[in-house]
Amino acid sequence: MPAVGASAGGPLLAVRSLTKLFGSFAACNGIDLEIQPGEIHALLGENGAGKSTLVKMLFGVLAPTSGEIVWKGEAVRIPSPGAARRLGIGMVFQHFSLFEALTVAENIALSLSPGISLSKVADEASRLSHLYGLPLDPKAHVADLSVGERQRIEIVRALLQNPELIILDEPTSVLTPQEADRLFETLDKLKTEGRSVLYISHRLEEVQRICDRATVLRHGKVTGACDPRKETPASLARMMVGSDVASVSTAGTNTKGDVLLEARHLSVPARTPFAVALKNVCLKVRGGEVLAIAGVAGNGQGELFDALSGEYPAADASAVFIRNKPAGNLGITARRLMGAGFVPEERHGHAAVPSLPLSDNLVLARNQSDRRTFLGGGVLGIIKHAVVRLASRRISETMDVRKSGDDPAAGSLSGGNLQKYIVGRELDRQPSVLIVNQPTWGVDAGAASRIRQALVDLAKSGSAVLVISQDLDEIFEVATEIAVISEGRLSDAYPAHALTREKIGLLMGGMYGKTEGEEVAHAH
């Protein structure tokens, strides 16, 4: 257990006028912050406020441009994550750094000394994961794990180093409520052990619930510090954004049109031993509807998205219909040409290539659907960079994407801002069918409401929208119909107003209220 309180009374970590410039852009601008031993300290701020940049400096991933980091009363330089770990700082990143081809245990072993045997690592990892309530199979391949499970690896990996300060960058944005509750128990346990936690989150309720103090950032500067328990979510949000957050308006009636997206008895065998097989999934989304699919992570959401997007087409053409045409065996390009748009869950390396500029990432999703606009030279397919950049700028403006420079690398955007861009990239072409997996993962309250509003508006304009989400608040905000996925099976769809959280909870457990189900399923 940690040797805590080296400098009795003083803060564990203090940061003095820490600044990070990217070019001339100040992502962090003279930040002051103190973390006491044994406290859970929240770092709040809207997307792009500089939270991740700040903690990356604390963990030695980025070098500060100026300023000072004081650890237990001593000024330190943290040139690398290794150095941070040796000091006693552990970190769980917003975007994970795991090797997909390796197992859980192998990934953990990689961050340890090479001398330790794999089985010992696996044992220790299972011990810790039980101790802190984070179930993990050390032999599973990372590629086959859900985002929530991957995060557990990162947490266990950080805990293995026995840190005194643990930094969590948006840990709950990918967790189910139950998983999040577990995590909070873990954090409480860490706190009673005398460790400190620096906690970044966009979920203000949970900040109020578990954090002792909060520091708020805006545009790279500290704009305030408070005791979150004495605030309301609305007042916290106001501190972050500088104004009130608009709530999603569903006013006006949705005129229901034709069925634009349909899955008929879609069954897909598991691609890998750890994937979930889809079993006889049936769904219908009409124009004007937002069908939200709720469910606990790892119940086939990713597989459903892959099958609907055509990244992994089904064998049977009639398993999926887009605008009444069979598309089950078509690839993603063909489905886009039929009018569908897609937003996958993982931003880095799936929805976007982090090292490429935003404009290239626009070409990534729309190279065929906007062939006439974006490409010239006939078969040569010359990319019209000027046109693409213009379109990219338009998307950034519409979605209020904050970035440094005109066309920066996608990976340099803050998580939430990249998400706004990726959603905006699809909305910009007004798809008649939009399929979104976890639309607001890691997005701040303001931006989340903006994205949700955009989804609602798209449906109002007559498109069919399918939203896969774990966030029940989000689901109730946007959905007109709700279905629940559990172990690769999809429940019937219910009108959103006919459902309660409790009912969804039951459906998540796989307990289908068959009788009830039948009566409401055809209600629309």
Added chain:
Amino acid sequence: MRIELERRANPSLLFSVLSPFLALTLTVFAGGIMFALLGKDPVSALYSFFIEPLLDIWSLHEIAIKAAPLILIGAGLSVCYRSNNWNIGAEGQFIAGAIAGAIVPVVFHDWHSSLVLPLMLIFGMIGGALYAAIPAFLKAQMNTNEILTSLMLVYIAQLFLDWLVRGPWRSPDAYNFPVTRDFAPEAILPELISSGRANLGFVFAIVAAVGLWIMMRYTLKGFEITVLGQSERAGRFAGFSSKRMIWFSMLLSGAFAGLAGISEVSGVIGKLQPIISPGYGFTAIIVAFLGRLNPLGIIAAGLFLALTYVGGEAVQLTLGVSDKVTRVFQGLLLFFVLSCDTLIQYRIRLVFSRFGQTSEGGAH
């Protein structure tokens, strides 16, 4: 104690641009030390290795001759490497192209027509591409490692060529020497200018490299290559197929290597013989990386490595050192290029104790 590489927080942009030049400087230094150890005056040895060949028309032509296959193959390989397909067997595809292209002048030696040369070039490209299709098929369909299969196929090609020129294709009037009959004049690649031997192959190389540069920079195909090389999953999302990319990149680099092969045989040697390449297919790997996998960079890198061949021959004549110095220089160069690139991205750290027992607060 062990040595660890730690990723640098801010890799220097300046140094990553300078890296190839740094590597060149280090290579020259290390070469000087090598000459000194061999008992030669390093300054004059380096002078005859690197400078003298540039001062004389004949050796400039030689450089162009040797640079042509290096650039052509290197440019093709850059497409492979950028798309994450590791074709190491260009040497074999070079030979396959040479053999396929030589079918016309060797087997149909009585046929005289201005079509002979174009046909040879086309056959050469097809031959190289088909030979590269083997590892492409194995990777795309059987998920085998293309590094191993493409490399092993090099030896098969070399031995097959050896068998051909000693057996079925041996010239009837070569007194049992293992060579084919000399190509007829219309099967010879024309020279570029009257001052020396440099031939059309150099033009092919430049055109190919510039063409690939345009493709990589401006076209959707180039974009596809970049995306699939960075992230297969994002490529799939974009509607690109990594399987098709395996085929495309392997066939393209194979065709370029095959064209280099037939150009070498037709323009420089004039017949088939057991050894037709001083390792162009392998040296081109160095060229590709020294040129930063950028076709224009590859032109410069190809010219420089051609200089190491010509310089090696020069010092062999003037100083009487082994022609292996060329290989040493090429090896040094690759070593320094890769280590410069690595050290720009990472810093070296010596770890004396085991993890977990390191002292607390060991901050600098």
